[in-house]
Amino acid sequence: MTELNRRALLRAGGIGAGVVAAGVVLPGVAYATPKARPVLTHGVQTGDVTSDGAILWTRADRPSRMLVEVSRDPSFRHARCLRGPVLTPTTDGTGRLRLTGLPAGDEIHYRVRAEDLDGRTASAPLVGSFRTAPVGRADVRFTWSGDVAGQGWGINPDIGGMTAYAAMLARRPDFFLHSGDTVYADGPLKESVTLPDGRVWRNVVTPEKLKVAETLAEYRGQFAYNLLDENVRAFAARVPSIVQWDDHEVTNNWYPGEILDLPQYTEKRVDVLAARASQAFHEWQPIDQRRAADGRVYRSFAYGKHVEVFVLDMRTYKDANTADKNGQGHVLGERQARWLVDGLTRSRATWKIVAADLPIGLIVPDGKDIEGVANGLPGAPAGREFELAWVLRTLARRNIRNVVWLTADVHYTAAHHYSPDRAAVGDFDPFWEFVSGPLHAGAFGPNVLDPTFGPEAVFVHAPPVANTSPLEGFQHFGEVQVDGRSGDLTVYLRDGKGTSLWSKTLKA
Known part of the structure; x- marks a missing residue:
């Protein structure tokens, strides 16, 4: 189990009631002897919600059986009792039950409880709730964002932790679309960071967050870290997530087959x-691998008559960042690209939401190479643009x-409209791409738009300097509302406190 570095926490702002009130849970201190009952250490989560169920997740501090009661009544009268899996060290104590x-x-x-394997005692219960997907013309509201605990900005007890999660919870979304960079496995944290104006940002730290992740245990510790935050756990207990990954779950700007030349890594492959990282990701996230097209990440979900979400994986199947920008590149791979267009073709939803972990038209460099889709060159599509x-x-x-199209990745929020009238090619329909992030990380931007697909930045909210801390008001999440009666879709780009910065209503 991931233990909190108590000495570091003391230096980061105190321990005890003050820290607990600030939104930090201390794993391991709730039990002190081998006779103590099991403990659910990192809360409960649901994910990949459908019209008849969801994936339910939890983690225990020792081998034990996951026990679940499910009811339409918050008092749990007439509850259905379910025996879940045995939680063991094989999966880092985590377990999932398909409801x-x-x-x-x-x-x-x-x-949810964890019962000792001898059946003699069980943990204190943890409760949560979620709404199953509708099947008709229901109103739908969901949020999306990405980028959590990056660029040195971790859980800060002085400001109440990762407060954007509390702002999202206040919006009461039906589900949350996590657009990648769910953790920063390549971003070690320091106990404190002195800001340009002399203020000090203080981080809760754990041993796994003091270096780049390389071992399975260190990757597991990245996901455990975020769930130390009370805001994250409260949100996860009430709002089901649909999660995808990007690069920082592994290392910055990675692609298959890459060999690192970074001195901080002993494992270069x-x-x-x-x-x-993939093993840790699937252990610690409430993902239904049976729904994934290849058991990994890309998958789709219908949510009533009006919404279907297509979750992409633009990381696992991409070609090298060093590949020829003028050739025919890949970012989805042929199988996933065909899965996407065939799924969109079959969909009867009013709105088809494509959850992309990389933006289409923003130039995202990797040194002298290209990390994103756009190759930075005018003219006809080439490189990954070709796909x-x-x-x-x-x-x-x-x-x-x-x-x-919805995305995050670039650490600011924006609304992009793409049109063949402005593009180098004219054989596609106009569409919108909305960008929102970071949820809790350094803020950057804006990036330059590549002209190939004719994008126009209709709205941008970005900081004046790179790696602006979460204290400065440039944390973001997006919100989508679909009116059940008319089918109209409204997008809100919100700041980390939930204030709407810009909105747009689209007619079906």
Whole structure:
């Protein structure tokens, strides 16, 4: 289990009631002897919600059985009792239970315990709730963002922890779309950071956050860290997540087959690191691997008549950042690209939401190379743009309308409109891409737009200097609301306190 570095926490702002009130849980201090009952150490989460269920997640401090009660009544009268998996060190104490057979569009309450394997004692219960997906013309509200605990900005007890999660919870979304960079496995934390104006930012730190992650245990510690925050746990207990990954779950700007030349890594093979990171990711996130097209990340979810979400993986199948920018590159891979256009073609939802972990038109460099989709060159699509052009062209040819792209990655918020009238090619339909982040990390931007697909930055909110701390008001999340009666979709770009900075209503 991940133990908190108590000496470091003392230096980071005190221990005891003050820290607990500030939103930090201390794993390991709730029990002191081998006779103590099991403890659920990192809360409860739900994810990959459907019309009849969801994935329920928890973690225990010792081998024990996951026990679950499920009810439509918060008092748990007439609750259904379920025996979940045995939580063992093999999965770092984590476990998931697939809930099924639940009514559509209903509020579901759950209560979780961990029972000792001898059946003599059980943990204190943890409770949560979620709403199953509707099947008809229901109103839908969901939030999205990415980028958590990056660039040296971790859990700061002085400001109450990761408060953007509390702002999202106040919006009462039906689900949360986590657009990647769910952790920063390559971003060690320091106990304190002195800001340019002399203020001191204080971080809670754990041993796994003091260096770049390389071992499986260190990757597991990245996910455990974020769940130390009370705001994150409270949000996870009430709002189901649909999670994807990007680069920082492994290391910055990674691609398959890469060999690192960074001195901080003793393991230089990215494929080895990615395998360990993927295991930790799937252990610690409430993901239904049965729904993933290849058991990994990309998958889709219908949410009522009006919304279907297509979750992409633009990391696992991309070509090298050093690849020829003028050739025919890959960022989805042929199988995933066909899965996407075929899924969008079959979808009967009013709005098809494409959750992309990389923006389409923003130039995202990797030194002298290209990290993102856009190759930074004018003219016809090339490099990874070539594959995206095929997707857009095929959708236009099949007359697939109402496709909206959501992303994070670049650590600011923006609204981009793409049009063939401004593009180097004219064989695709106009569409919107909305960017929102970071949720709790350094703020950057704005990036330069590549002209190939004719983008226009309609709105941008970005800091004046790079790596602006979360104290300065440039944390962001986005919100999508779909009116059940009219089918109209409204996008809100919000700051970390929940204030709307800009909005746009799209007619079906």
